[in-house]
Each structure stands twice: as C-alpha cells, then as structure tokens.
Amino acid sequence: MDADRMLVFTSVLLGSGLVASVPLLLAALGETFAERAGLLNLGIEGMMLIGSFVGFLAALNTESIYFGLASGLLIGMLLGFMFGLTTITLHVDQIIVGLGTTVFASGITGFLFRELYGRRFPSLSVSIPKVAVPLLSEIPVIGPAFFKQQVIVYSTWVLVLIMAFVLDHTSFGLRIRAVGESPLAADAAGVNVARVRYCAILIGGGLAGLGGAFLAVGDLSFFVPGMTVGQGFIAIAIAMLGKWRPRRVFVGALLFGILRSVSNGLQILHINIRPELTLMLPYLGIILALVVLAGRTTLPAALGIPYQRGER
Amino acid sequence: MRRGALIHSLVPLLSSLLAIFGAFLVGGVFLTIMGKDAKAAYMLLATRALGSSFGITETVIKMAPLLLVSAGLLIALRASVWNIGIDGQFLIGAGAVGVVAPRLAGVMPLFPMLIICGLTAFVFGALWGVIPAILRVRYGLNEIITTIMMNFVAIYVTSWLVKGLFRDTSVVAPQMPSIPKDWRLPHIPLTRIHVGVVVGIVIVLFLHFMFRRGTFGFSLNVMGLSRKAAVHAGISVDRLAILALLLSAGMAGLAGANDVLGVKGLFQGEWNPAYGFTGFALVFLARLNGLAIIPFAYFFAFLLFGGEMMARTAGIPVFFVEMLEGLMLVFFAVSVYFERAVLRKVVQE
Numbered sequence: 001m002d003a004d005r006m007l008v009f010t011s012v013l014l015g016s017g018l019v020a021s022v023p024l025l026l027a028a029l030g031e032t033f034a035e036r037a038g039l040l041n042l043g044i045e046g047m048m049l050i051g052s053f054v055g056f057l058a059a060l061n062t063e064s065i066y067f068g069l070a071s072g073l074l075i076g077m078l079l080g081f082m083f084g085l086t087t088i089t090l091h092v093d094q095i096i097v098g099l100g101t102t103v104f105a106s107g108i109t110g111f112l113f114r115e116l117y118g119r120r121f122p123s124l125s126v127s128i129p130k131v132a133v134p135l136l137s138e139i140p141v142i143g144p145a146f147f148k149q150q151v152i153v154y155s156t157w158v159l160v161l162i163m164a165f166v167l168d169h170t171s172f173g174l175r176i177r178a179v180g181e182s183p184l185a186a187d188a189a190g191v192n193v194a195r196v197r198y199c200a201i202l203i204g205g206g207l208a209g210l211g212g213a214f215l216a217v218g219d220l221s222f223f224v225p226g227m228t229v230g231q232g233f234i235a236i237a238i239a240m241l242g243k244w245r246p247r248r249v250f251v252g253a254l255l256f257g258i259l260r261s262v263s264n265g266l267q268i269l270h271i272n273i274r275p276e277l278t279l280m281l282p283y284l285g286i287i288l289a290l291v292v293l294a295g296r297t298t299l300p301a302a303l304g305i306p307y308q309r310g311e312r
Numbered sequence: 313m314r315r316g317a318l319i320h321s322l323v324p325l326l327s328s329l330l331a332i333f334g335a336f337l338v339g340g341v342f343l344t345i346m347g348k349d350a351k352a353a354y355m356l357l358a359t360r361a362l363g364s365s366f367g368i369t370e371t372v373i374k375m376a377p378l379l380l381v382s383a384g385l386l387i388a389l390r391a392s393v394w395n396i397g398i399d400g401q402f403l404i405g406a407g408a409v410g411v412v413a414p415r416l417a418g419v420m421p422l423f424p425m426l427i428i429c430g431l432t433a434f435v436f437g438a439l440w441g442v443i444p445a446i447l448r449v450r451y452g453l454n455e456i457i458t459t460i461m462m463n464f465v466a467i468y469v470t471s472w473l474v475k476g477l478f479r480d481t482s483v484v485a486p487q488m489p490s491i492p493k494d495w496r497l498p499h500i501p502l503t504r505i506h507v508g509v510v511v512g513i514v515i516v517l518f519l520h521f522m523f524r525r526g527t528f529g530f531s532l533n534v535m536g537l538s539r540k541a542a543v544h545a546g547i548s549v550d551r552l553a554i555l556a557l558l559l560s561a562g563m564a565g566l567a568g569a570n571d572v573l574g575v576k577g578l579f580q581g582e583w584n585p586a587y588g589f590t591g592f593a594l595v596f597l598a599r600l601n602g603l604a605i606i607p608f609a610y611f612f613a614f615l616l617f618g619g620e621m622m623a624r625t626a627g628i629p630v631f632f633v634e635m636l637e638g639l640m641l642v643f644f645a646v647s648v649y650f651e652r653a654v655l656r657k658v659v660q661e
Contacts, residue, residue: 042456046638092645095394095456096596100645103589104638108342110631115346225631233460240457274476280468283461287443290453 005269007141013258013265014145018153019219021257023048023211023228025156027235028253029163030207032244036167037200038180038302039087042098045232046105047079047205048212053109055213056124056223057116065128068217069152069210076209077202079105084201088194091306102232110225124221128152152218157250164246176200183307193307208232230283237286241293252289259285319658325604327647328597332611334647335639339632353626357618360625367617372505374613376574377402377567379512381591382598382605383519384563390523390600391556392536393448397459398564398588400466401440405433405565407470409572410488410579411478417495425495430569437565438558440466445557449550455557467584474581486581497574506574513606515563520602532556564588590616593637596644 027048034041041047051072059068083101087094128150137147167173178186179196187193215231216223234256242249263278336354343350361367381398388395395401409429416425444458471486480489497506523529535542535552542549567587572579594612598604619633 086642086646090646090649092649096645097642099396099589099592100638100641102638103593103641104635107631107634107636107638111346111629111635114629114631230460230464233457237457237461274472276468276472276475280465283464283468286461287447287458287465290447290458291451 009265009268011141011145012268013261014142015149016261016264017258018146018149018254019257020260021253021255022153022156022218023215023231024235024238024256024260025160025250025253026207026211026214027232028238028242028249029159029246030204030211031236031239032242032246032249033163033167033176033200034204035239035303036180036244037176037197038183038305038307039083039197039201039204040094040098040236040304041080041083041201041204041208042095042233042236043079043083043101043105044098044204044208044235045228045230046102047076047208048215048232048235049102049105049109049226049228050079051076051209051212052216052227053113053212053223054209056216059124059126059213059217060122063126065124065126065217069213072213072217073206073210076212077206079209080201080203080205081198083205084198087306088197088201091308094304094306106226113223113225121222121224124217127221128218150218152214160246160250167246172196172199179307180302183302187307187309197307208235211235234282234286237290241286241289256282256285320655323651323654324599327651328599328608328644330647331597331640331643334643335636338639339636342635343628343632348626348628353622353628356622356626357615360621361614361618367621369504370617371610371613372509373575374616375609376506376508376512376570377585377587378591378594378609378612378616379509379516379605380563380567380570381587382595382609383512383515384560384567385591385595386516386519386523386600386602386605387532387563388556388560389595390529390536391532391552392539393553393556393560394454394456395441395444395459395557395560395564396456396588396592397441397444397462397466397561398591399584399586400459400463401437401561401564402568402587403466403470403584404440404568405437405562406568406572407473407478407488407579408436408565409433409569410474413491413495413573414489414578417492422495422498426497426573429573430566433565433569433572434562435565437568438562440565441557441561445554448557449553463588470579471581474579478579480578488579490578491573493577496577497570508570508574511570512609516602516605516609520605523602589634589641590637593640593644597640 027044031041031044054075055068055072058071059065062068079101083097086092086097130148131151131154133147137143139147167176175186175191175196176199178189178191179193183193186196212228215228220227235253238252238256239249242252259282262281263275266273266278340350340354343353361371381402384398385395409432412432413425413429416428419425440462441459444455444462447453447458448455474488475486478488480487497508499506500510519529523533531542531547531552534545535547535549539549542552571585576583590612594608595605598608615633615636619630622628622632623630
C-alpha cells in the first residue's frame with residue numbers, strides 16, 4: 001500500500017467522520033442539557049428520525065437546505081415540548097414515554113414516507129457549499145478534512161463553546177445543574193423547576209431534530225425509513241461518556257463519527273471487507289468505551305425522577 | 313372495603329383500555345387526515361382478524377413469539393431490569409437454531425431434536441445478555457443503552473453469518489439451509505397452529521404462579537419495587553439482576569427458535585421481526601401481570617396480523633401498527649398518571 005493513498009484515506013476518513021459526527025454531536029449536546037436537568041430522553045432517537053424526515057421534506061420542497069434544517073429544529077422542539085408535557089407536568093415515566101416516542105416516530109415517518117413516495121427514494125439536488133478556511137485548509141491531510149467543510153460544521157464548534165459556557169458560567173446553567181442534582185433544594189431556593197426542565201428539553205429536542213435534519217439534508221441528501229439506526233441512543237451514550245461536558249462530548253462525537261465512516265474510507269483503499277463488520281463498529285465501540293470508561297461516570301442524582309412538589 | 317378492592321383491580325384494566333382507545337382514536341384521526349377511510353380500515357381489522365377462522369388461526373400463530381418475548385420481559389421488568397435488547401437476543405437465538413436445526417434433522421427423533429434446538433436458542437439468546445448484565449452489576453451501567461447497542465451488533469452479526477459462513481450456497485438469496493417439513497414444530501391436531509403457542513402459554517402461566525408464590529419470583533418483585541429493601545432483606549441483588557436479564561434474554565432467544573422452527577422453517581438474511589417494542593407495549597398494558605399477558609398477547613397478535621391485512625387490502629402502510637404501539641406506550645404512561653390520582657381519591661374516601 002503506497003503512502004499517498006494512505007494519506008488520502010486518512011484525510012477522507014477524518015473529513016467524512018467529521019460530517020458524520022455532526023448529528024451525533026448536536027443530539028448529544030441536547031441530551032447533555034436534558035440529562036443535566038434530570039431528564040432522560042430516550043425519545044431522542046425518534047426525535048432525530050422525525051427531524052430527518054421533516055427536514056428532508058422541507059428541503060426537498062423548498063430546495064433550501066437551511067429551511068430544511070430550521071424545520072428539523074422546530075419539529076424537534078415541538079416533540080421536546082410534548083415530552084416535557086408528559087414527563088414534567090404530568091410526572092409520568094420518562095422511560096416509557098421516551099421509548100413510546102421512538103416507536104411512534106419510526107411508525108409515522110415510515111407511514112408518511114411510504115404514502116408520499118412509495119418505493120421511490122428521491123434525493124436532494126441542493127447541497128450546502130463547502131467553505132475553505134484560508135491558510136488552515138492548506139495543512140496537508142487535516143486541512144481538507146477539517147477546514148474545508150460546510151458552514152454548519154464550523155458553527156457546531158462554536159455551539160460547543162457556547163453550550164459549555166452557558167452550562168458552567170451562567171445562572172441558567174447553574175439552575176439546570178441544580179434542578180438535575182436536587183430539584184427539592186432548587187425549588188426551595190426559588191428556582192422554577194418545571195420551567196428550567198422545559199427549557200432543557202426544548203434545547204434537547206430541538207438539537208435532536210436539528211441533528212436528524214442535518215443527517216438527511218446536510219450529510220446524506222436522502223431519507224429512508226429508520227435511517228437514524230440507533231444514532232440517538234449512541235448520542236445518549238456519548239453524553240454519558242463525555243460526563244455531560246460539552247467539550248468532551250465533542251471529542252466523543254468526533255470519535256464515533258469517524259467510526260461510522262470507516263466503511264466509506266476503506267473503499268478508497270480498495271480493501272474488501274464485509275460492510276456488516278465495519279457497520280457494527282460504532283455499536284461495539286460504545287460498549288467497549290463504556291467498559292473502559294465506566295465506573296468513573298456519575299449520573300445527575302435526580303436523573304429520570306419526576307419532581308412533584310410535596311412528595312418526599 | 314370491598315368496593316375499594318374492586319376499584320383497585322378494575323381501574324388498572326380501565327387505564328390500559330383507555331390507552332388502547334386513545335391510540336386508536338388518534339390513529340383514526342391521522343388516517344382520516346391522510347385521506348384514508350379510517351372506519352372501513354378498523355372494520356376490516358375487526359372482521360378479518362376476529363371474524364374469520366383464517367384470521368383467528370393466523371392470530372393465534374402470531375401469539376407464540378409474543379408470549380415468549382413477553383414472558384422474558386415480565387421477568388426483567390418485574391425486577392426493574394430494562395432489557396431493551398429483545399430484538400437482538402431474538403435474532404441470535406433464531407440464527408443459532410437456523411444453524412443447528414437443519415444439521416440435527418434426520419439425525420435423531422423429533423422430540424429430542426426440538427428440545428436441543430430450544431435449549432440452543434435459549435442459551436445463545438442468554439449469551440447476548442451477558443455483556444449488559446456484567447456491565448450493570450460490575451460498573452453500575454444502566455442496561456438500556458448497552459442492550460440497545462447489542463441489538464445493532466446482533467443485526468450485523470447475523471447478517472454477516474447468513475451471507476457468509478452459514479449460507480446455503482444452493483440458493484441465490486442469502487439464507488441458511490431450510491429445515492425439512494417433518495422436523496419443524498408439530499401442529500396442534502386438526503389445526504394449522506403449531507405447538508409454540510402452547511409452550512408460550514405454559515411458560516407465562518408458570519411465571520405467573522412463580523411471581524405469586526415462589527420465593528424467586530418474590531425476590532424479583534422486591535428488587536423491582538425497592539432495591540434498598542431487597543438489600544436489607546438479604547437478597548443478593550446483583551446475582552438476581554444478572555439472572556433476570558439472562559432469563560429474559562433466553563426467552564427472547566426461545567421466541568427466535570419458535571419462529572424459525574414453527575413459522576419460517578429457516579433463517580433468512582434481512583429478516584428482523586423486531587417484536588421487542590410490541591412486547592414492551594404488551595407487558596405494560598398487561599400491567600406486569602402474567603394472566604393478563606395472554607389476552608393482551610392475543611390482542612397484539614391480532615394487531616400485527618390486522619396490520620398486514622390493512623396494508624394488503626386498504627392501502628395502509630404496515631408502519632401504522634408501529635405508530636399505534638408508540639401511541640399506546642405514551643398514552644399508557646399518561647393514563648397511569650390519572651389512575652394514581654383516582655386511586656388516591658378512593659383511598660382518601
């Protein structure tokens with residue numbers, strides 16, 4: 001194997017890994033906020049899927065990528081609001097509602113897609129232009145991979161920094177953490193627990209929807225039923241592995257994005273390996289990462305527990 | 313006091329029925345918006361799946377995997393073990409039988425062959441639960457994510473094996489060798505229904521009485537209700553959690569054996585019936601009660617069969633059933649909220 005091809009391989013692997021990491025990153029950042037506030041959103045998989053579908057539909061019909069992404073964000077927020085309505089206001093079981101949302105999402109997107117397109121699979125004709133960062137994109141291997149990307153890829157980096165700042169250095173971030181660790185104490189201190197949790201789940205749902213929309217609109221340019229293939233659940237694991245810190249979550253998302261693109265990369269090397277073996281890498285990777293890094297994670301104390309005034 | 317007891321047993325049933333009704337209502341509105349004749353579709357569902365002997369037979373056949381999967385989920389959920397890896401465990405169990413059964417057929421009498429196949433499926437299904445179980449007790453990692461990850465690994469592993477090592481090379485489609493007709497699950501006399509249903513019902517009934525009377529069932533209940541209480545009662549919670557997860561995974565594997573030996577007759581590539589979430593909806597609506605699982609299994613089997621019917625004749629995509637199941641889960645969670653409010657009022661009176 002010659003060195004040139006190896007360099008191309010590395011560059012493509014990193015580049016497509018970076019793009020593949022965006023949906024994971026967005027969803028995991030959203031889940032970070034939700035979980036920090038005490039909400040375990042297992043509906044994230046479904047919210048991503050609906051975000052993909054709605055985003056794709058909007059982009060296909062308006063021929064605007066950004067309209068597609070915005071639609072994904074909005075539908076995600078709507079779903080997040082529904083999740084909040086049941087789990088925050090009605091205090092019902094988060095796991096059941098979350099799984100129910102995911103099952104429902106898989107059903108309704110499949111239904112609508114089949115109704116609209118039958119067995120055809122249209123793809124988008126528009127794509128987001130790539131912008132090369134001056135100088136940085138000249139760096140061999142890393143340059144074209146990291147600094148010749150769609151604008152939205154760069155904006156997720158900014159988002160990571162903003163979210164880290166909000167979580168660590170603003171009173172809103174403090175409220176989120178307080179509500180997730182001890183809603184009782186937060187309530188006593190005058191924090192409106194429900195309102196903070198609603199904010200967190202709106203962010204969580206919105207980013208999941210946006211991530212899903214990016215998957216369909218920004219990365220693949222098509223939609224197929226069930227296309228998220230567990231990425232929402234991977235995002236939950238990434239948030240967990242990143243200990244709910246945005247910068248670490250970013251590293252985790254990038255790593256698993258790269259794992260997701262291994263099969264694409266291998267085609268460049270003309271290595272003939274069965275796709276099933278490379279496709280299972282992210283899932284095996286999550287289990288492995290949990291084994292290696294486990295025991296050192298501490299969940300927010302009130303995660304998954306509804307807060308009801310006057311009860312205990 | 314008697315009134316109270318009656319309310320306490322009736323209200324849970326009522327909230328399950330309410331959840332189902334709500335799902336059908338929303339589903340019906342959705343169909344109408346989509347320009348479908350919702351009333352005709354539901355009528356079709358009722359007449360084809362309930363009113364014809366063909367429909368009833370097909371429904372009963374579909375009950376078998378649901379009963380087995382639910383039996384596994386009953387064990388897990390009673391102990392508050394969230395085994396969401398049913399689909400993967402099912403596939404691994406089915407794949408193992410797909411490999412073993414064609415090789416055993418003709419080598420030994422039917423009965424021992426079926427027993428060996430059942431055990432194989434159970435063991436392989438259970439093996440698929442080992443990693444999540446260890447991660448839970450050793451590192452305190454919640455099994456939800458790990459079991460889901462194992463589902464995807466199972467899909468790719470079985471798909472790899474069916475296209476490679478265990479492929480029947482005499483046919484074009486990726487599949488394992490088929491099991492000769494005489495070496496599949498025998499039928500109940502005078503019907504087309506194979507005995508898997510009977511096995512399922514017996515296991516569910518056994519579990520029901522185990523949770524009622526047995527100490528093992530009791531310890532699982534205690535652990536499910538309060539881990540702390542279980543620890544204080546001297547129950548070894550770690551061992552019990554592993555056992556619950558493995559048994560539940562084994563039952564899912566057995567369900568896989570049921571479908572390969574009773575329905576399909578072979579293991580095909582890209583085949584994944586994904587009973588897991590149906591099982592979840594089923595067991596929750598049955599309120600984790602073994603006896604109630606049997607009628608609810610009939611109901612969900614009816615829904616699965618009816619879904620195929622609606623797809624074929626009313627042009628309603630099969631995804632509709634999945635939608636209904638999702639709605640049922642959400643509505644169930646919500647109706648439990650109202651149920652608690654009602655019961656609290658009864659207690660106060």
